[in-house]
Amino acid sequence: NASAPCVVDTAAHVTWWGDAIPFESAGPPRAWHPELAVEKLALGDQRICALLPDGLVYCEGLNAGLGVHGDMTIAGYVDIDAAIADSTLSR
16 A cells, blocks of 8 residues: 555564554654564555564454454454464355
């Protein structure tokens, strides 16, 4: 999304601005969870997920399709196997 930029810098930190983070807006640019080292970043429909060096995935935003049930939003670590199973069952 061109109006929602995010970058992962060489130190594996994420900087964002605009409306890249669900339910928030930033200007000027600011760090997103500077305590996390990020290998890859994915922006989805009202969610952001980061793959960490240890293989864990941290997500914020809507929980649909993430194998999480209950609350409509999540801010925490996601069980990828549960998310894959959940998406396979919904087909």
